[in-house]
Structures are given as C-alpha cells and as structure tokens.
Amino acid sequence: MTFYNRIDELETLNTAFESPGHDFYVVYGRRRIGKTELLKEFCRHQPHIYFLSAQEAEERQREKFVEQVADYFDDRVPRIDGWDEALEYLGEKIADEDLIVAIDEFPYLVEENDSLPSYLQSFVDEHLQETDSMLVLCGSSISTMESEVLGHESPLYGRRTGQFDVQPFSFRQAREVILYDIEDAIRSYAVTGGTPMYLTLFDYFDSSLADNIRSQILSPSAVLYNEPEFLLRTELRSPARYMSILESIALGHTTPNEISGATGIDSGPLSKYLRKLQKLRLIEREIPVTASAKKSKRSKYYVADEFLRFWFRYVGPNRSSIEEAPGIVYENTIEPDLPNLVGETFEDICQEAIWEGIRREEFEQYSEIGRWWYGENEIDIVGLSPADDRILFAECKWTSEPVGCGLVEDLRAKSEHVQWGPDSRTERFALFSRSGFVEGLDQEVDDSWSLFNVGSIDRILESPTEI
Known part of the structure; x- marks a missing residue:
C-alpha cells in the first residue's frame, strides 16, 4: 500500500527517536486509519523490532514476541514462562541499544492478559528509561488504549512521552489520493471520507465514481460492503443498538428526541449510547457556535465519518435489495439523493x-x-x-x-x-x-x-x- 501524508507525525516520531534519552509513544485510532502504515514507514530506515499482535492464545503470542526479539539480536531463543520474563529479556537486550520496539494491535495482548500494562510499567521504569531506545504501543480499540494505556487507572499512566490519536485525512490531504477533478473529488470524498484504506480502494484513473460505488461498496463481496459492522465489533460486543442509532442519525434524525423516536430507545439509555459513540469518534455532538457547550440544550448529532454516513444512509437500510439488484438501488435510491449527501x-x-x-x-x-x-x-x-x-x-x-x-x-x-x-x-x-x-x-x-x-x-x- 502506498504511504500518503502523515508528514507531521513522521517528523515528530523521528525527532523523538533521534533525540537523547528514551521515548514511549502511544499511537491509536480507528481501524483502517493508517496506523500500521505510519509505524512501518517510521521503522523502515531505523533499527527496529516490529511485532504485530494477533487474536490467539497468550502463550503463543508471547512465544512469537520472544522469537522476534531473539531473531533481531541473533540470539538463541530462551525459555520464557511469562510476560514479565519476556520483557525482562527484552530489557537486557536493549541495555546498550538505540532501537525502536513497536507493538501493533496491543489490545489483542491485553485481551489475553490484563496484567500486561503492569509488566510494561516495570519494563519502562527499570529498563527503557536507562536507554536511548523507543517503545511504541499501537492499537485500533480506542476504548482499550484510552483505559489500559492512557487512563488514570492504568499502571502506564504518566509514563508516555508522546501520543497520536490518528485522524482521518482532511479533504486537503485526501486530494493527494483522489485524482478526479475538484467537483468529482468532493463527491468522492463524500463517499469515502478521509480513511486511507477506503480512499485507496477506488480507481480514479479508469472508473467513474458511480462505477467505484457499485464495485467497491454495493457488491456483497466487496470489503466495504460489511465494513461498518466489523468496525463496530472492534469496540462493541453487541453493536445492534449502536447500528440503529447511527442509521437514524444518517437518515436525518439529529436531535435526541428524534433519535429516540426513530430507534425506540428511551432517552435514559440513549444518552449512554450516544456518549459511547462520541467516545469512539463515530458521532459528533454539535451545538450552535454562539452557544455555551455546557449550558446549551440545542444539541444535534452527526455521523462523524463520511463513509459511515454514506453506508448508514444508503447501504444498511437497503441490503436486501442490494443483494438482489445493486444497480437498481444505485440508480433509484443513491444517485437521485447523492447531491444532498455531498452538500453536507x-x-x-x-x-x-x-x-x-x-x-x-x-x-x-x-x-x-x-x-x-x-x-x-x-x-x-x-x-x-x-x-x-x-x-x-x-x-x-x-x-x-x-x-x-x-x-x-x-x-x-x-x-x-x-x-x-x-x-x-x-x-x-x-x-x-x-x-x-x-x-x-x-x-x-x-x-x-x-x-x-x-x-x-x-x-x-x-x-x-x-x-
């Protein structure tokens, strides 16, 4: 995948690594936002150990991590019985090194062992701080990264030296990827938003926007056809009600009363769901710009991501029809209403x-x-x-x-x-x-x-x- 933008983030990471002393950075953000590409680009020309966590048993993950450390140092793989020993081994090996240790999808490791942040605290305090090396923890589960790494209750709280909440590309940044003329670029951005993976799925040379929508979103075999469900399951065990709320907002029900009426969710539980969706960067609460954020009751909610706005407006409510006749759905439902979506x-x-x-x-x-x-x-x-x-x-x-x-x-x-x-x-x-x-x-x-x-x-x- 071609690496785009993220110039400021790369410069900050490189400056931190090249400066004297240790560094501990936290990189997090939604799925598909480009965190892994950012890490790989950062590590590309630097001495590094890059470990990609997986959803598998703790013991196997730990074995793979130790094997990777041993391989980097051309060492015999030691016998390790726990994460405390694994991190002790890593600490011994980096004592005289200037090295990046990047752990991607860190929440997968925490799922298997919630004591891992405590072990990492000891690693940072007893080993990393005495080196010129850098630890980077990266993850797609915003809730896990904020609670288990950044939160006040986390053993790692106060130890990070920097962090990035990686955001989607702005339209200005996305123009590097979207090769249509300005009008079609605006239309296309209204569909994909600034998520790098979504942007790069479209063919801007040989396909029109309509062709890209049909092939990359409306085809049941396409990655983006079920993407929102996978995205929500990253954070939520039971996403059904959250899906209903997102759909109602995308269809124009923007006030709490309207959302409650459209979804059948009472105002009490609804406020909890809305706060969770805000925390996950999936919706935004807006008040009139002249009003007080704390006092105003004139709030409206908007789906924060353009692709999710598109999907919950056109794809989610019409999936049965899309399965049978995606072309008809595009021509009769999406195409006539698309200018309204683009206008937003x-x-x-x-x-x-x-x-x-x-x-x-x-x-x-x-x-x-x-x-x-x-x-x-x-x-x-x-x-x-x-x-x-x-x-x-x-x-x-x-x-x-x-x-x-x-x-x-x-x-x-x-x-x-x-x-x-x-x-x-x-x-x-x-x-x-x-x-x-x-x-x-x-x-x-x-x-x-x-x-x-x-x-x-x-x-x-x-x-x-x-x-």
Whole structure:
C-alpha cells in the first residue's frame, strides 16, 4: 500500500527517536486509519523490532514476541514462562541499544492478559528509561488504549512521552489520493471520507465514481460492503443498538428526541449510547457556535465519518435489495439523493477552506467556526472573532444552478437573528457555490461579501501552508 501524508507525525516520531534519552509513544485510532502504515514507514530506515499482535492464545503470542526479539539480536531463543520474563529479556537486550520496539494491535495482548500494562510499567521504569531506545504501543480499540494505556487507572499512566490519536485525512490531504477533478473529488470524498484504506480502494484513473460505488461498496463481496459492522465489533460486543442509532442519525434524525423516536430507545439509555459513540469518534455532538457547550440544550448529532454516513444512509437500510439488484438501488435510491449527501460534506470542506485561509493569513482571523441554528433559521457557517467583535456568516450551496441575489437577501435576513456581540459588531459575509454565481452578483454586493466557487476552494486547499 502506498504511504500518503502523515508528514507531521513522521517528523515528530523521528525527532523523538533521534533525540537523547528514551521515548514511549502511544499511537491509536480507528481501524483502517493508517496506523500500521505510519509505524512501518517510521521503522523502515531505523533499527527496529516490529511485532504485530494477533487474536490467539497468550502463550503463543508471547512465544512469537520472544522469537522476534531473539531473531533481531541473533540470539538463541530462551525459555520464557511469562510476560514479565519476556520483557525482562527484552530489557537486557536493549541495555546498550538505540532501537525502536513497536507493538501493533496491543489490545489483542491485553485481551489475553490484563496484567500486561503492569509488566510494561516495570519494563519502562527499570529498563527503557536507562536507554536511548523507543517503545511504541499501537492499537485500533480506542476504548482499550484510552483505559489500559492512557487512563488514570492504568499502571502506564504518566509514563508516555508522546501520543497520536490518528485522524482521518482532511479533504486537503485526501486530494493527494483522489485524482478526479475538484467537483468529482468532493463527491468522492463524500463517499469515502478521509480513511486511507477506503480512499485507496477506488480507481480514479479508469472508473467513474458511480462505477467505484457499485464495485467497491454495493457488491456483497466487496470489503466495504460489511465494513461498518466489523468496525463496530472492534469496540462493541453487541453493536445492534449502536447500528440503529447511527442509521437514524444518517437518515436525518439529529436531535435526541428524534433519535429516540426513530430507534425506540428511551432517552435514559440513549444518552449512554450516544456518549459511547462520541467516545469512539463515530458521532459528533454539535451545538450552535454562539452557544455555551455546557449550558446549551440545542444539541444535534452527526455521523462523524463520511463513509459511515454514506453506508448508514444508503447501504444498511437497503441490503436486501442490494443483494438482489445493486444497480437498481444505485440508480433509484443513491444517485437521485447523492447531491444532498455531498452538500453536507461540501459544508465541511468550506469550513476547512476557511481555516486554511486563516492559517495562511489570506482571511481575517476567527477563533471559532461552526454551524448556527435557532428555530427555523439555520446558517451553514458562522465565524466568531470576539477580540475584534467581528462575525462571519456563510452559506454553502451544492446546486446545479448559479447562486443569485435571493441567497444574499436570505443570508442577510437570517444574520439578524444571530445574537452575538455588540450592536456595533463588524459583519462579514461569504457564499460558496458549486455552480458559481449569476452574472453581475459580485458588483451588486459590497466589500463585506466574498464569493467562492469550487475553483477558489481548490486553490486555497492545494497551496502549502506557510505557518
């Protein structure tokens, strides 16, 4: 698999390893997010022992680990009776070494022996700290990594020298992989999101987006056809209710009351499920950007990953039909509604473009950017700059027709409902449009307005950040 991006993470890991003293890094994140490729790329040109854990008996895993250590040092495999002895052996061998020891899928080892973090604590305290070597623990089970490695209750708490919660690629990063033109790249990103494995399954040279969806998602033999179920089983023993919640949110039920009504789950248990899905990075809770995170009751939930949003909107609810006639499902269900899904992703990409413009000092500074709503009024993007009493209002339109004066007047009217800052606040406006703008619109608005088509967005996101 080709290695993409992760430049900052690689630089941080290399700098840490090349600096004097020991290091203990924790790398975690969802399945398919590229953790293993990051580790392999990091280790590629450095002295290292890379151990990939498996779901098998503890004794066999321990034997394989010791064999790998012995093989690296060209040593006879010793007789080892426990993980304490295995790590003692490793500690003796690295005493005078400058070496990376990377253990991938660490949660599999903890499943078989929950005392392993305690043994690793002794290894770090008694051996690793006296060397210039580096230990890296990596895992896909976010809950296990946060509780057994990073959590306050973990014996390893406070011993790490760095950590990475590996995130999906932003649209800007994903453009290195997606080779379509800008419009189709946005459409494609709305389907795959920024998960590297999903991105690289699509053929951007010889296949259209429709062809890729049919072959890589709607085919029952395709990897992505059942991917969400495998993803949830990484973290959850009984994922059925969580699947129902994700499907209801993907279909547009975004408030707790709406989700409860769609799933039949009472509000008490539902709040527990929602918190768990948030912790697993599968959903996000949003409040109006002008509201207080602790006090606001106007929360909405969104599926945090574009591919999961696509799957739970189109694949999960239609699997029986897909088994019989995937082409019909695409033509009658997915294709007509896809612009609505892409429109949601387009809003996120426009936010990304604003942040990138701020970083490059092409845009005025805003410290908070997000959605705003109250009653029937909604604004796609509102940016706040409290230090300057400045506020930005923006709408994002993924439509086939150019945007005209109607949207200008509509946004002006809605902005009057946003209660924030003094009456003398400075107001800025922006419109983002897939199909551009009616002729002469730029002459009809004053200099407090900015107009962006997809070409403008592409230009902003393709240029390297200077800061």
